[in-house]
Each structure stands twice: as C-alpha cells, then as structure tokens.
Amino acid sequence: MAVTDDRRGCEGCGRTLPVDDLYSVTMPDGYTAVCCPECREFAETAAEKQAELDQRRRACDGCGAEHRLESLSEVTLSDGTSVLCCDDCERHVPGRGGSTAAGGGESSARNGTGDAGDAAQAGDTVGGETAAVRNDCDQCRESFSVELFQVETVDGRTQAFCPDCKDEGLDDGVVRSVRMRRSEAYATLAVDGDADEEAIRDAYLEKVKRVHPDRADGSRAEFKRVKRAYDRLTD
Ligand SMILES: [Zn+2]
Ligand SMILES: [Zn+2]
Ligand SMILES: [Zn+2]
Structure with a gap:
C-alpha cells in the first residue's frame, strides 16, 4: 500500500x-x-x-519555602519594610512587626482568636490588627466569620470561596479543586491550632503510620486525608 x-x-x-x-x-x-x-x-x-x-518561583520572605511567584503577596511590615510572603506567612505577619521570621520556626506568635486555626483566608485584609475573623468570599464578595475554602478555579487561580460558592463552583465546573480547610487539617492531625511545625510533623508521622493502607486496619482514604492535612499545614 x-x-x-x-x-x-x-x-x-x-x-x-x-x-x-x-x-x-x-x-x-x-x-x-x-x-x-x-x-x-x-x-x-x-x-x-x-x-x-x-513556573517562576521565589522564596517566601517568611518561611523561606519556594512558592509560585503569583501566589506570593507583598506585605508591608510595621517598620515599613516590604516583604513577599506566602499565604500562610502573610496571615502571621500583622502584629509580628519583626523582620523576616527566620526560616522554619514560625513559633506561636499568632494573634489567634481561638483554636482550630480559624485562619483568615488572608484576603486583602492585611494590617487589620484586631484579629476579628472576617473573610471575604472572592465569588459572592460577602463576609464570613467561618474559614473559607481555598479553591483552584478551572483557569488556575487560587481563590477563597464561602461554602455555598464552593459547592456551586464544584457543581457548575468553575472550581477544579478544593483544598482542605486549615481547621479541618488541624482536626485531622489532632493538633491544636497553634501547633508548631515540629508538632505537626510528629502528629502526621504518627497518624500516617496508623492509617497506612498496607496495614490490615489501614485505609487509603484516611491515608490520603492525613497527607492532605499535612500538606495543607506545611506548604
Ligand atoms: Zn511551517
Ligand atoms: Zn511563607
Ligand atoms: Zn461566596
């Protein structure tokens, strides 16, 4: 042929x-x-x-971890210096005044109103010194006192959605993936909302061993959930 x-x-x-x-x-x-x-x-x-x-990446001035440039935000500290921070660090910055919170040990100096890592979704509200938890949904623009869901939209943006908008977004395909909420992640690993990195890692290692799918009483679903929780609290 x-x-x-x-x-x-x-x-x-x-x-x-x-x-x-x-x-x-x-x-x-x-x-x-x-x-x-x-x-x-x-x-x-x-x-x-x-x-x-x-893929342009840059180290966060707070924790030193590499993040995608577009996911870092510029934050002005109380002494006037500007730093680029990841979402997590940005959340801890207000009131910390100090210089770059040297790598890792992000101790528990968070001005927390409460346990369970109420974790403001770091909206645009940098500098709000009162830790009143008000989270603005990027979708409906309303304010919520609960932790919002960090979602990835189909066009690749990371946004904070209220529970309703998250559900709707999943239904109509606007939302590609939803990250575990920090409060849920803390609960999954059974650690306090102010647990430091080491405590979180210890809890994770302990937990992940117990639920490992190779074990007779392990569970793949639970294993994944524990990993997601750990990812959520450490990236
Ligand atoms: Zn050609
Ligand atoms: Zn950081
Ligand atoms: Zn909403």
Whole structure:
C-alpha cells in the first residue's frame, strides 16, 4: 500500500509537506499542532518560555519555602519594610512587626482568636490588627466569620470561596479543586491550632503510620486525608 505521498499543510506557515516531515507540537494551551521542522522549533521555544513563566518561583520572605511567584503577596511590615510572603506567612505577619521570621520556626506568635486555626483566608485584609475573623468570599464578595475554602478555579487561580460558592463552583465546573480547610487539617492531625511545625510533623508521622493502607486496619482514604492535612499545614 503506497500511501507514502501523503501530504499535509504545516499549521504554522501553511506549507504543504510530506506527512513524514511534519511533527506534532503541544502548545502551551494544550492544543497539538502539526508543524514543519522550522515551525516546530519556533513553537517549542515559545512553549518553553511559557512554561518558564508559569513556573517562576521565589522564596517566601517568611518561611523561606519556594512558592509560585503569583501566589506570593507583598506585605508591608510595621517598620515599613516590604516583604513577599506566602499565604500562610502573610496571615502571621500583622502584629509580628519583626523582620523576616527566620526560616522554619514560625513559633506561636499568632494573634489567634481561638483554636482550630480559624485562619483568615488572608484576603486583602492585611494590617487589620484586631484579629476579628472576617473573610471575604472572592465569588459572592460577602463576609464570613467561618474559614473559607481555598479553591483552584478551572483557569488556575487560587481563590477563597464561602461554602455555598464552593459547592456551586464544584457543581457548575468553575472550581477544579478544593483544598482542605486549615481547621479541618488541624482536626485531622489532632493538633491544636497553634501547633508548631515540629508538632505537626510528629502528629502526621504518627497518624500516617496508623492509617497506612498496607496495614490490615489501614485505609487509603484516611491515608490520603492525613497527607492532605499535612500538606495543607506545611506548604
Ligand atoms: Zn511551517
Ligand atoms: Zn511563607
Ligand atoms: Zn461566596
């Protein structure tokens, strides 16, 4: 069967070439284009650039952990210096005044109103010194006194949604994933809302051993839940 003279147009420049000379290239938006060698090179360079942009990361000035640049927020400390912080650190900054809360040991200097890590969802309310928990839902814009859900939308943004908006978002496909709430994460690991990193890790290791699916009485679901809780409290 002689189908060797199959020819096709390059989706880049439009030239018609033998199919054997064309390549498939996956574009940044997931579309697969069929290109001639020259166009392929061009498309791949563009795709790499895009990927780099997406992954630009920077260390948080608070905990030192690397985060995606776009998930860090600029926070002005009481002494006037600006720092870039991850959500978690941003939450702890107001009132801490001090310089960069040196790596790791984020002790328990949180001005907490309460246990269970009521954890303001770090909205735009940096600098509110009274720790009145008011969380604004990014969707309906209303204020809530409960911890909001951190959701990832289908277009890749991280937002704080109230329970109703979270449910609706899941229903109509606006929300791609929902993170465990911090309060739930603390409860899952059975630690206090002001537990430090070490206490959280100890609790996690203890718990994860007990529920490990390899154990007769283990549970894959519970195992996952414990891991999610740990991720939630440590990233
Ligand atoms: Zn071409
Ligand atoms: Zn941080
Ligand atoms: Zn809402």
